[in-house]
Amino acid sequence: MSMKLARWRDRLTQQEDLNFLLTNRVPRLAATRFMGWYSRIDSPWLTRVSVAVWRLFTDLDLSEAAPPPRGYRSLRDVFTRRLQPGRRPLDPAAHxxxxxxxxxxxxxxxxxxxxxxxxxxxxxxxxxxxxxxxxxxxxxxxxxxxxxxxxxxxxxxxxxxxxxxxxxxxxxxxxxxxxxxxxxxxxxxxxxxxxxxxxxxxxxxxxxxxxxxxxxxxxxxxxxxxxxxxxxxxxxxxxxxxxxxxxxxxxxxxxxxxxxxxxxxxxxxxxxxxxxxxxxxxxxxxxxxxxxxxxxxxxxx
Known part of the structure; x- marks a missing residue:
């Protein structure tokens, strides 16, 4: 992501009134049901496009993930991704x-x-x-x-x-x-x-x-x-x-x-x-x- 785009994104997300309006003053349950449906669409092409849009608004990093054998075929595959083994070691203290x-x-x-x-x-x-x-x-x-x-x-x-x-x-x-x-x-x-x-x-x-x-x-x-x-x-x-x-x-x-x-x-x-x-x-x-x-x-x- 370019620095200019990142600055634009940060300014947008820091506008509290606008952020609250866009993420709360909408039909929340309906939007949630729609996303549940959309995230399950089996389409590698649509998934790539959706991830590209997602990255405009977040710092999504898939470098630690262990991609599914057939690749990411839906947004749900990306949301629920597993990590590569050893990426999250546990604190060694027994207690x-x-x-x-x-x-x-x-x-x-x-x-x-x-x-x-x-x-x-x-x-x-x-x-x-x-x-x-x-x-x-x-x-x-x-x-x-x-x-x-x-x-x-x-x-x-x-x-x-x-x-x-x-x-x-x-x-x-x-x-x-x-x-x-x-x-x-x-x-x-x-x-x-x-x-x-x-x-x-x-x-x-x-x-x-x-x-x-x-x-x-x-x-x-x-x-x-x-x-x-x-x-x-x-x-x-x-x-x-x-x-x-x-x-x-x-x-x-x-x-x-x-x-x-x-x-x-x-x-x-x-x-x-x-x-x-x-x-x-x-x-x-x-x-x-x-x-x-x-x-x-x-x-x-």
């Missing part, structure tokens, strides 16, 4: 909880009075996010970390530790954009959008949860544990008792494009001290320590 995905760090810190931070000055009740106060209870005095995937990132996510998925609850909702501009303007945005509460336990019974949140154009979530793609119009059931084990770093599933994963940790599991809002982090990097680890820092800068 490290690792990032489940490539992401940009959003809000993080302690859950206070049942509330987590969405953006500065905007918080939400985690009971509403989970859809049930009982499911949120293990994290009321714990910590949380919001991980935002951009559309250009690797979209698969992995187990942050050795764990067992106990239950998955699919919660219907809207498809607001989840970029920082929308997070500053739409109250309780994460609680409004389609999402899935993935409740897990570590081998010693310690609870840990991941809550993938959908967004406009990306409201489908695939979980290997269910062998099922959860879409906004999924007819049910919406609660699944699973009992599926994953080793740390093992692939758990993928988004059909990019969105957000919120990680919840119970009391006693500390986030690493050097996390910063806006920091880029890769799958496999440590985000917390299970024992004798790092002190928790508040992400409200």
């Amino acid at each position: 490290a909880v690792v990032s489940p995905c490539d992401a940009i760090v959003g809000a993080f810190g302690p859950v206070t009075r049942g509330m987590a931070l969405q953006a500065k000055g905007m918080d939400y009740r985690i009971a509403e996010l989970f859809g049930d106060a009982t499911r949120a209870a293990p994290y009321l005095d714990g910590t949380y970390l919001t991980l935002r995937l951009t559309s250009a990132m690797y979209h698969r996510f992995h187990a942050p530790a050795d764990l067992r998925i106990q239950r998955v609850t699919h919660i219907a909702g809207d498809t607001w954009n989840v970029n920082p501009i929308a997070l500053k303007r739409v109250e309780r945005l994460f609680c409004r959008n389609v999402r899935a509460a993935i409740e897990c336990t570590l081998p010693d019974g310690t609870p840990i949860a991941l809550v993938p949140v959908a967004a406009i154009l990306v409201a489908s979530l695939r979980l290997h544990a269910l062998d099922l793609t959860l879409r906004p119009d999924h007819p049910g059931p919406h609660r699944f008792d699973v009992g599926h084990d994953h080793a740390r770093g093992e692939e758990m599933g993928w988004f059909e494009q990019g969105s957000t994963i919120i990680v919840f940790l119970p009391p006693g599991v500390a986030l690493r001290e050097d996390l910063r809002t806006g920091q880029r982090i890769r799958m496999g990097e440590a985000i917390a320590r299970l024992a004798g680890g790092l002190a928790c820092a508040d992400g409200d800068e």
Whole structure:
């Protein structure tokens, strides 16, 4: 991409009012259904054209990807691409909880009075996010970390530790954009959008949860544990008792494009001290320590 085009793109994306208008004040669910259909069209030519347009607005880099044997035949193939082996080494520390995905760090810190931070000055009740106060209870005095995937990132996510998925609850909702501009303007945005509460336990019974949140154009979530793609119009059931084990770093599933994963940790599991809002982090990097680890820092800068 030329420097001139990159500057034009950056000016466009930094116009907050225009960005919010174009990505939110549209028929969000209809646009999301259309993108779901479009991304599955089997056409290598259309895929090449679509990727070229995509690159006008993002820094899409496919150099780390392991292309499918027949090449990219649809946008979905690009969205859900795998990486070449060894591209995401895991933190070697035995007690490290690792990032489940490539992401940009959003809000993080302690859950206070049942509330987590969405953006500065905007918080939400985690009971509403989970859809049930009982499911949120293990994290009321714990910590949380919001991980935002951009559309250009690797979209698969992995187990942050050795764990067992106990239950998955699919919660219907809207498809607001989840970029920082929308997070500053739409109250309780994460609680409004389609999402899935993935409740897990570590081998010693310690609870840990991941809550993938959908967004406009990306409201489908695939979980290997269910062998099922959860879409906004999924007819049910919406609660699944699973009992599926994953080793740390093992692939758990993928988004059909990019969105957000919120990680919840119970009391006693500390986030690493050097996390910063806006920091880029890769799958496999440590985000917390299970024992004798790092002190928790508040992400409200």
